[in-house]
Amino acid sequence: MSANISRREFLRMSATATGGMLVTISLPSCSGKGTTEVATAAASQFDGLAPWGFVRIEADTVTIGARGAEIGQGIKTSLPMLIAEEMDIPWSMVTVEQLDYGIAAADNESGLAYPYGAQGAGGSTSIPGSWTELREVGARIRQLLLQAAANYWDADPATLTTADGMVIHPDGQSVSYFELAQPASAIPVPTEATLKDSSEFRVIGQPTRVADCEEIVTGNAFYGIDADMPGAGVAVVARCPYFEGSIESFDDTAARALPGVRTVVELPAVDAGSGLETTLAAGIAVVADNTWAALKGREALEIKWQRGRWGKDSTQALEQRAVEALAGRGVDARVDGDFAAARERARRVVEAEYAMPFLSHATLEPQNATIALEKDRALLIASTQSPSGASRMINRMTGIPRPAIEIRMPRSGGGFGRRLESDFVAEAVLIAQATGTPIKLMWTRDDDLQHDWYRPCGLHQLAASLNDDNQLTGWLHRAAATDRRFGLPGFAEAPAWIACLDPDAIPAGCVTNYHAEFVPLEFGLARGWWRGPLPSFVAFANQSFMDEVAHAAGREPLEFQLAVLGEAREMDYEGHGGPKVHTGRIATVLQTAADAIGYGRTLSPGHGIGLAASFVFGGYAAHAMEVSIENGRPRIHRCVCAVDVGQVVNPLGVEAQMMGGTIDGLSTALNLEITVADGRVQQANFPDYPLLQMAEAPDVEVHIVASDHAPSGAGEMGIPTAAPALTNAIFAATGKRIRRLPIAKQLG
Template identity: 45%
Template sequence: MAVVADSTWAAVQARKLLKVEWNEPPSASESTASLREKMLRLASEPGAVIRSDGDFDKAHASAVKKIDAVYEVPFLAHATMEPVNCTAHVRGDSCELWAPTQIPRAAADAVASALGIPRERVKVHVTFIGGGFGRRLIQDYAVEAALISRDAGAAVQVVWSREDDIRHDFYRPAACHVLQAGLDAQGHLVSWRHRGSSPSIETFYNGTGISPRAAAQVDSLDFPALFVPNFRLEFTVAESSMPLGYWRSVDASGNQFVISGFFDEAAHAAGRDPLEFLLAALGPARKIPVGNAETLDVGRRRSVIQLAAQKCGWNEPLPAGRGRGIAAAFGWGSYVAQVAEVTCDGNRGTLRVDRVVCAVDCGTAVNPLGVKAQMEGAINFGLAQALKSTITISGGQVAQSNFHDYEVLRMSDAPPVIEVHIVPSAEPPGGCGELGVPPAAPAVANAIFAATGKRIRRLPIRAADLHPG
C-alpha cells in the first residue's frame, strides 16, 4: 500500500488519514520474553559443534576452579541518521534509480527482478548515503520505489519516516550465550565452552537447508580459540519471525562483549591482572596458520594490547569509584585494543565513560586521519549498544518507533576523551570501518567491574545493573 502525492508533506498527511486493518501474522505471539526463554533453553543444551579442540569435558572435570555465566544481547536497529529512501523512474522496459545504497549492483539486480526487465536496463545513480552500517545492503526500498513508479506512471521518490525505519528494519540478532571455563592450580585457562543461540542471518536469507556451521552466528576462530587447549564452541539457531540483517561489525558486535567479558571474569577468578592474563594467554609473538593460506599474527595482537595499556597508564591508580577495562578485537585484516575508563556510582545507578584509549594496527595507514575518524565513530557506535540501544518485541511487532524510545548515543553521553594511536606498519592495508565497534562495550563492562565489583552480562547497561548486590 502506498500514498502518492505531489509533495512529501501531502503524502505524509494523507497517509495519516488511512485506516488499515492488517491480517494478524503467525508471528503475533512472539515477544522478547518468549524468544529469550527459547534462546536461553537452547544455549543451555548441546548444540551444533562449530569447533572442538582437546577434551573439554575431561579437562573441565579436573579443573581446580570453575566459573560459568550467561550473557545476553538484544536486537538492534541500524538507526541511520537518514532513513532509507530512493527515487525511481520507470519508463517502459527501463528504470533509472537515484539511491543511497551500499551495493549499487544489488539494487539494480533486485529492481530488474521485480520489474521483469533485463539488468542492463536499470541505471543506478549512487547518492550520498547518510549512514549505512549494513542497512543499505538490503534493497527493499529501491524495489518499492520502482514498483510504485511503474504503477503510477511517473518518477517517484519513496521516503520512509523514522517510525518506518525503526519498526521495519533488518535487525542485528538478539542472542543468549552460556559459558563455562576452568582454571588449573597455576591460574591458567585449561577449559572453555561457549554455547550460543540466536536467530540466524544466514538462515533468514538462505533457508534452513544450510549447514549448522553456515547458520552459526559465532566464529570458530574467535579468541580464545587456539589459545585454550580444551576448547568447545557450539551454536543452536533460535527460530524467530524478526527480519535480520548485517549490523556494523556483524557477529562480532555482540559476541566480543560476551567473549571479552567472560575472559575478564576468568582473569579475576585466577587472581590475575586482566592485561597480564590476556597477554599470557596469547603467548609469544608468532604466526599461526588457520587455513585458506591465512595466518593469525599473534605479535600484532600483542602489540595493540600493549600499546593501549601503555598509553592509558594501565598500572596508574584511579580514585575510588573509577575503573579501567580492556578488550580487543581482530578481523578484516586489522587489530585493535581499547581501554575504557569509567566513573560509576552503583548506589545512584550512574555511569560515565570518561576516556577511551584505542590502539589500532590496520597495516599501512594510507590516510591516518581517516583511520582515526573511523575509530572515533566506531567507538561511539559501540558505546550506543553498550549504554542505550535495544529493540524489543511485543505481539510480534517492534515496540520502539523513534529516538525517544530507541536511544542512540548523544553528545552528552560520549566520552570527552578518545585517543587513537596507530601502530606504524608496512603490512598491506586492512579494514577500519567495522573493527572499532566490538571492543567498546566489553571494555566499559570490564571497567565497571574494576570500579564497583559488579559484573555486567547483558546489554544495554541499565541503572539497575549497577546497583550493589
C-alpha cells in the same frame, strides 16, 4: 597508432587537446572477454572510459572517479588517494567525482562486465580490495605519460622521472601531464605496472580531510534523500507492523480526498522464497505531490491488519526459549581437544551467561529510493551499499537488462550494513510499476526503526577451566541465537551461526581444549548485517568473560590475556578477514592501549580501568577505558583505542572511524535494544532508542600502530571492544559484573 609518436605529431596533438586525458585501464579479472567493447559501452560521467581507472587530466587539476559507495567511511577520499599516489600527483591537484554503478554487456560466461570493479560497501573490504588494483591504475597511467614524454624528447623512459604532475628530463626540462595527456592516450595501455615502495609514498599515509568536507559542513552535500525527478510522485508506505502479517481490509477514501494525494497502491507481502533476495511487509502506499501530503494521506488510511504466525510472540518469550534450548545440544561449530576432560581435571571452573539484544541500524538518513522505469531502461538514485543488489532486484522485477539500469550512488547518511539490503528499492519498483510514473519513496524514522534488518540477539553460556597454576586449560562457548539467514537465497550453504557465533575468535587456537556450539532459534524479526557483525556480537561475551576468568584466577586481566595469546604467531581463521589471524598483532594493540591509559597506576577511589581486544575483518583493535559511576550512570574519564590496520592510507580517516565506531559501541552498551511484544517492534523513534548524547560522549584518543602489513578496512573496528572495555572497567570500579546489554539502569 604507433607508440613512436613524432615530436611534430606530439606538438600537434598537445595543441589541439582541450578536454584533457581520459584513461581506460582494464583488469581481466573483472572485465573478462570483450574489454574493448566494455570500455566503449560503459557510459558514465567520464565519457565511457571506465574500466578500473577513471582519470581526467586537465590544465590545473586531475579529476579522479571514486568507485565505492560512500556511507561515511571515507572511501570517496581514500580510494582516489591510491591512484594519485602512483600517478605522482599532489593531492592539492586532485578533485573527486562519485562514479555511477558500472555494468555492461560482455562476451563472457555471465554476459556482464563491471568496468569499475567492486562498488559496494560492506565487510570493510573497500581498502583491502582496492589496495593493489587502484594503485596499478595510477602506475599504468604514469607509465603512459612517461612513454609520451620519452617519445617527445626521443629519450629512454627509464631515464625520466615524475613529480607533482610533471615528467622531468635528466637535463632539468619538464613537461606537464596535461601537455602529455592527448598523445599518451594514443599509446597502448601497459599490461604490467611497477608499484612504489612504501618509503616513496607522498600521498598515502598523509592525514587528508574528506574530499567533500566543505559540502558536508555547509549542508551542500548531496544524499539520496535529496534526489528528485521531473513528475515524480512522493510515496510513503503504511506497513503491517506484525511479522508476516497481512492486510485484512482497508479504506482509503479519506486519503484520496486530501489535497496533493495522487493515488493509493496496495503492496503485497514478499516472503523469503520469492527469489528477490529480500522480504517485504504487506502495506498500503500513498503517492502524492510532496512528502507532507503523502504523510497526511497515510495518516488518513483506515487499515485492519491481520496478525501472522508471530502475532503473539515477544523477545521475552524468545529468551525463555533460548534458556530451554541451551539445556539441550546444538551444532558443533569448532571442537579442539576435549573440554569435558579439561573440566574434570580443573582446579576451578568459571561459568557465566551473557545476553545481547536485537539492535537497529538507526541510520541518520532513513531509507529512500528514487526511480524511473521505462520499457527498456531504468534510472535509480539511492543511498545504497549494494548497487549490484539493487541492479539484480530491478532486473528480476522488471525484466530490464542490467546494463540498461542506470544507478547513481550519492553519499549515504550512514550505512552500518542496513543499506546492503534492497527492500526499499523493491518497494519503489512496485509503486512505480503500479503508477506508471517516477517515484520517490521516503521512509520515516519510525518506518526505519520498526522495519529494519536487525542485528541478531543472543544468549551466550561460557565456561573456562583453570589448572593448579591458574592457567587457562579449556574454554566452552555455547550460543543460542537467531541466525542471519532468515531463509534468504544465497545462505543455504552458509553456517547457521554466520552472524551469531565466531568459532575462531580468541581464545580459539590459544587453548588446547576449545569447544564452540551453536543453538539456533526461530523468530519472526528480519535479521541482517550490522556494523562489525560477528565481532560486535561475540567480543562482548568473549572479552568480558576473559576478564572474569582472569579475576577468578587471581591474575591481572592484561597479563592473563597476553599469556593466553602466547607466542606471536599466525593461526588459521575461516571467517571474514582471514585466512589468518596474528596473535602478536592482537597483543600489540592490547598492550598499546594499556600503556596509553597508564594501566596499573594508582587510581582515584571509585575508578576502574577495563581492557578489551579483538580481531576485526583483517585488522586489530583494543580499547582501554577509565570509568567511575555517577548517579547510576558510567562516567568515562578516559577512552583510549589502539588500532592496527596495516599500511594506513589516510590516518585522519582511520581516526574518524575509530572515534565513530567507539561512540556507536558505547551507545549499544549503554542504551540500545529492540524489543518485541505482541508480534511487533516496540521502539519507534530516538526517544525509545536513545543514541549516546554529546554530553555523555568521551574524548576518544586513537593510537595507530605502525605496520607494514597489507591494509585492512577501519570502518567496523571501533565497535566490538568498546562495550566489553566499558563493562570490565565498571567491574574494576564497583565489583559489579555486567553480563547483559544494554547497561541502562543496572547500576541505579
